[in-house]
Amino acid sequence: MPGNYMPSAAELFRFSPELLLTAAGTLLMIFEAITSPKQKRSLPVFAFLSLLAALALAVAASSDPGPAFNRMLQVDGFATFFRVLVMAIGAVTILISTNYLKQAEHEGGEFYSLVLFSVVGQCLMATANELIMIFIGIEVSSIATYVLAGYLRDDKRNNEAALKYFLLGSFATAFLLYGVAWIYGTTGTTNLSGVRGVLLDPQNAPNAILISVALGLVLVGLLFKVSAVPFQSWAPDVYQGAPAPVTAFMATGPKAAAFAAFLRITMWAFEPVKNHWIPVLWFTAIATMIVGNFAALRQSNVKRLLAYSSIAHAGYVLVALTAASKTGTEAAMFYMVSYAAMNLGAFAVIAHVARKGERRVEIDDFAGLGNRQPLTAAIFTVFLLSLIGVPLTGGFFAKFYVFKAALDSQLIALTIVGLLNSAVAAFYYLRLIVIMYMQPAPEGVDTLPEPSLGIRTALVACSLATVVLGVFPSLVLDIAGRGASFIR
Amino acid sequence: MTLLELVLLIPAAGFLVALLLPKGNPKLVRNFALAVSLVVFLLSLGLIGAVTADPQHMQFERSIQWMQSPAIRYHIGVDGLSLWLVILSTLLTPICILVSWNSIQKNVSLFYAFMLLLLAGVVGVFVSLDLFLFYVFWEISLVPMYFLIGIWGHDKRIYAAVKFFLYTMAGSVLMLGAIIWLYVKSGSFDIPFILDSLGKGRLTLGASEGLWLFLAFFLAFAIKVPLFPLHTWLPDAHGEAPTAGSVMLASVMLKLGTYGIVRICLPLFPDAAKASANWIVVLALIGIVYGALVAMVQPNMKRLVAYSSVSHLGFVVLGIFSFNHFGMDGAVYQMLNHGVSTGALFILVGFLYERRHSLEIVDYGGVATVAPWLTILFVITSLASIGLPLLNNFVGEFLVLQGAAVANFPWAIVAALGVILSAVYMLWLVQRTFYGATPAAVKSHFTDLSPREWAIIVPLVALMLWMGVGSGSFLPAVRSSNDQTLNLVLKSTYARQSSPPAELVGRVTRPDLKESADAR
């Protein structure tokens, strides 16, 4: 019957942010093709505004939560939370990128169009209530990001990053897809609620070994996407090689979306068999924190340093997931927000200091920044202190909630390892502060131009977010709490 | 807004304003910072009346909900224990600003902004009654000190600053873990509430649980104190910090550790504290003797004074863990004494440095002939630090030794050794620096004290005398606060032992002691 295929108006409304972004992305491609170079200046503005409009639609759509498209999508507080987050990340990325692309002489509508498509994929991952949809979301988001990583196609490092990211990313999604096939084979459904229903049904319980293998394969794919040990090795190379604004985007947006899918799969579909996956995550969390932090100690390239730091931060979020509780989910959601704010900000500073060709990305290139550009250095310090986890910053409360959730679930050893790790982490973030404030700029260093309007806006927005999250964390935590209500 | 809040928030606001003041005008920033810190000092004096009238209860208490989940309260208050420490901090800040008047020429507005932030941070630690708030201020006070050492320090400043930050951070993350654990158990961060729950049996901690929590807190505090063998960051930090940084570090920040032990470790985990007392005292005794011995052989003045701090702070820990009134009162009084006399020592060493640009003792000699007033004041301060009667340290050390003797006599013997050694290294320092042959460099460079320097040092020396002869002005408030803490510690022992030792009961109420203290 035709009526069965017809999505209702309510369903279309729930899906409207993605529709809008897809249309905007496609339009951008056409504008890029048919406009004059002068008119192209307004393309980033168009992309930015359409992201804001989509964000408003996402918020509006949350007033009418429910499923869409035969329960393939589930628009609820959780989905809205991550949708808004990834859209905001996309918007900030555009702010950081404009000036960077101008310096690289690679301005073009395609860049912004790809950012929009990637955001669509991430929204889909956050909204999906269906393993196939999650897979499609991951692919849409990843393929766009692969291209972004190699956007400056004359740059060898860009090419290397894009190729590595593409090969390893496809490898990971293959695992995921294979796992999905196993899940379908054992439970007869790929719908997350359906899987949960089968697992909860004592009469019809699937074989434990088969379901463990299936879940294991899916976890491999997801752990790859969030760059957790032992699947972290791609992250440093890719983060280092990609253009700095793209690195900012990759380290936050796809990661947040991957954690959203991760949470839906573990805390909803496979929550009934959580005893199977908690030990796995326990080990992964510890290994990820330790590998990330200790490897970061020895880095001299700032982008690589932040890459390892982002591995370590994935470890903290995994601690929250290991807690396997509602508070743990809230903690992970809060963590992703404050992590996005501070990491985007830090990469914005790097993009600003690196300038054309990214020749200034060694730690020593930040020497004397405290004197050369006091305000930039001060804001960078705020981000670094937040990454360390000093109180009154978002990073502190993020860690606080994570460890509280872990202790709530009696994960004492994990908490102690995590706490000690955050002390280790202080060391390499401090190195940057030391260099900026305590070492003079080398003789004959060329002057650093003032940050562009886009970067300034991004820095102000990110630092404000970091501080507000550090003083009034409940503003976001309450929303996260309502979003996590699917966990009972 | 209460008076206490003003004392806490004016420096914090001053920090922001100082950052925003025009960069090209160092004079303006200096005057602004001095004015702010003086106002805060005068305001803090206003706390004395109410607290000394009723030191057992929190005064100027204020409790507002900061956030609902987790239930964090902005809960502050001041009692007899914290009162003098707050005033010590507010007194030393304007002094440190004056000390840095000419010596700080680089990034001037940032320096004074950090001084004000540091003041807000340490006052915040002393007045917080919410564990979470305590932790927040604890960490905040760390940041400006890190920059003070790292930006304005001597040659090896970066190494020292990073070491300082990492040591403290390593301790405090475990404290954070313990704080969260307590919150998970009790549902609150509020110290009075948790104490109440523990007292009424609503919250019980298992023996090993209590011990682990105690150790997590104690480690953070012991690093800050610093207790042997966790002291190795201190000589580096002191040796490399600018004068003002050394003064604030020694006089105020080290007290955060000992204050934390008295305010948090003892009341919350009395059983664990008693169980651990023996080995903690042994470490404190080792610290007393070791610090003194190492101080003796230091060629660098600042490192010498730093090691002497290790020794002095050993006395404080010894006094606390003697678990009787002599020791406890002496320990708290010794915190204040050390703040005044060691602060003054660092300032005087700073004066020497500004003239000769060296901290090595061998570069000096015969200063007495060219700067007699400087010499006189240095000698008085040294004698105070040694513990000469009529000067402040005598009272504190005497009480601590008395407490140690009551608790376990051999402790007192070892600790007394530390007093003797302190005379050796201080007098030897004075002799090598101020007497003997005068090198040509000293002769040509030295001038006696300037009016600014007089203004800095005279209040401190006056305070040493006052605290030495008029301890009655300070001790009663401390004593009544300590009453409660000791009651908690000793009561918990009764709960486990069927018959409380009679002499302990006497020592808690102790009418006899009150008289003897008043007579003194």
Next chain:
Amino acid sequence: MPEGYLPLFVFLIVALLFPVVLLWAAALVRPSTPGQVKHEAYECGIEAASNARGRYTVRFYIISILFVIFDVETVFLFPWAVRYRQLGWFGIGEIGVFLLILVAGYIWAWQKRALEWV
């Protein structure tokens, strides 16, 4: 449930064994006379003119990628064509949107001069 997969595992094992056994058996009976000629790509016929990893102009790649993209995308038209009657106007609208996106891509490629050979 896993019992249902038993034939599959049998199949897997047989599939693995079959070539192994066959190659092993062949190695037992066949004579072994290796030589230069046997390693060439074609044992008989035209000799290779150059290395297979030679370079082509990048235009070949662009054209072939464009061909593959548009070719594969049109595959999506087949399921729609099969269910044309059931889907009705909704199907027409959907495929219209799909084609519009394809056209957008086509315009972009055109304007970027990806279709020009010279």
